[in-house]
Structures are given as C-alpha cells and as structure tokens.
Amino acid sequence: MGRLRSRKSGVSQRDRSGDSLREVASMSLYAIGDLHLHYQSVLKAPGQLHDRVWKKHEEKFRKNCDKLVANDDTLVLVGDHSWGKNLAECELDLQYICDLPGRKVLTRGNHDMFWDVKKTGHLNDLYQPKLTFLQDSYETYEDFAIVGTKGYTFEGPFYLDRRGRIVGWDEEAEIHAKKLVERELERLRKSFELAKADGYRKYIMFLHYPPTNILEKRSGFTDMAEEYGAEQVIYAHCHGESRFHDSIQGEFRGRTYHLVSGDYLRWKPLKIC
Numbered sequence: 001m002g003r004l005r006s007r008k009s010g011v012s013q014r015d016r017s018g019d020s021l022r023e024v025a026s027m028s029l030y031a032i033g034d035l036h037l038h039y040q041s042v043l044k045a046p047g048q049l050h051d052r053v054w055k056k057h058e059e060k061f062r063k064n065c066d067k068l069v070a071n072d073d074t075l076v077l078v079g080d081h082s083w084g085k086n087l088a089e090c091e092l093d094l095q096y097i098c099d100l101p102g103r104k105v106l107t108r109g110n111h112d113m114f115w116d117v118k119k120t121g122h123l124n125d126l127y128q129p130k131l132t133f134l135q136d137s138y139e140t141y142e143d144f145a146i147v148g149t150k151g152y153t154f155e156g157p158f159y160l161d162r163r164g165r166i167v168g169w170d171e172e173a174e175i176h177a178k179k180l181v182e183r184e185l186e187r188l189r190k191s192f193e194l195a196k197a198d199g200y201r202k203y204i205m206f207l208h209y210p211p212t213n214i215l216e217k218r219s220g221f222t223d224m225a226e227e228y229g230a231e232q233v234i235y236a237h238c239h240g241e242s243r244f245h246d247s248i249q250g251e252f253r254g255r256t257y258h259l260v261s262g263d264y265l266r267w268k269p270l271k272i273c
Helices: 058-068 087-098 117-127 169-196 218-227
Strands: 031-034 074-079 105-106 131-133 138-142 144-149 159-161 165-171 203-207 232-235 250-254 255-259
Touching: 031 203, 074 144, 074 159, 074 203, 074 232, 087 105, 117 131, 144 169, 169 203, 169 218, 203 218, 218 232, 218 255
Parallel strands: 031 074, 074 105, 105 131, 144 203, 203 232, 232 255
Antiparallel strands: 138 144, 159 165, 250 255
16 A cells, blocks of 8 residues: 555545555655754753763764665654754754655654644644644555654652662652543544544554553553554653663564664664554
C-alpha cells in the first residue's frame, strides 16, 4: 500500500472506485524525539552543557539524517522540539527541522510551549507542506495510520528508603496526573477513530511520554494500543541513562515498543518500517 493524504485535507482516504486504498511506491518511516533545540532561547537543561552525547547534537543529527533519510521518507519527531517559550523563540529551531530531509510529522512534547493545542491548525497553515503538526487527527504511511498525542504519566515525586526502593509517593500529584492521562487518552482515541472511520485497520501509535511509569506494567495507553491493534508504539521523553529503562521496550502483549529519545539513539533516527 502507498502513502496517502492526511485526514485533515478533507479528501477521502479511499480511492474513487470505492473500497481499496490507493497504492504508490513504498518508502521508509523513521522516528526520533527530544531534540531540545535552542537556537533562539535559553538552554534549560544543564545536561545539555555537560553530557558529551549532547555536544553539537544538532550537527550529529543532521549528518545522520542526511545519510539515512531520503526526501520521500517520513520522519516523525516525537516531541520536545524546542526550548523556546513561544513561536517567535522557535523560528530557527523549526527552520532547522524544515531543512531536514523527508516528510516531517511532529507530535507535541511537554516542553513545546510554542504549541497551543487549540492553535494546531494555525501551525499547519504556517508550515505545511514542510511540517505537519499532528494533534486530534492522523497522518499516513503506506497502509498504516500514524496516530498520536503527547500522552502523560505519573512521574512522582516518589519517596525512597535507604536502599533506593519506592515506599510511597505524592498522592495529590498522582490524582492530578490521572486527570491529564484521561485527557490525553481522549485525544488519542479521537486520532484512532478518525483513521478507523476512513477505513484504516493498521496503526502505528506515537506518544511523547512513555506509555507506562515505573510503577505500572500496563496503562490506559497500552490498553488502547491493544484495543485498536497498533502494531508498534513509539515514545520518547526518557532521556539520560538513568531513565532509559523507565518503561516498556521490545515485545509486550503483541505490540512492539520503541524508545526514540535522541540521546538514547545517539542522534540516529530509528527506522520503524
């Protein structure tokens, strides 16, 4: 199957004969997250100053993209694109992403202050066709629907004993986190349902936050991946070696889970399919 138009174009995903999806040449799909660009803004993460993996990471990533990603490929950038607190502070960061090879699809991260969910349409008006901002909609790759949202999960604070074992956590913060999780699940379901209504039955699911936290084996996000039959779940957010194993990686209950944080991948985008 071939790449199709975005749902938001208003054009049916089915061909004019009725039932079958249009076919074009197959290309590749790549993903990475947590670029944390800061060409015009104040750097807010000390690790980016002191950790060798972050030294000139923009140059490393650009070189890897030039080697791996063809102009007809799709590159999904899974949140935390820029440290800029508004669009004016992100212009150079977004231009850097525009200049990367391939079709670029962006999902929202927790540090993407420039991206107001309600103004996603405005961002798409400004940057398409070079960039597509994915929110409450879906994109396509071959016969897959690319669905996604920022996601959320409870990250503490946790209380530890002398051996570093978790013995408790902030219950008020947990209650607030559950509300945010429910909101993001609603947004993700909308993305799935729009794709399903247009005839898609194969899905690749993208989150910024990990699908589970360090207390969970399953979550609403893993359950939804199973409900709709998503073949792969891609997420970021867990960067810094101490967090690389905070959530699921590899095969789990019939799905494949991938962490694609930039420093985890050493700035080499992961080929999803």
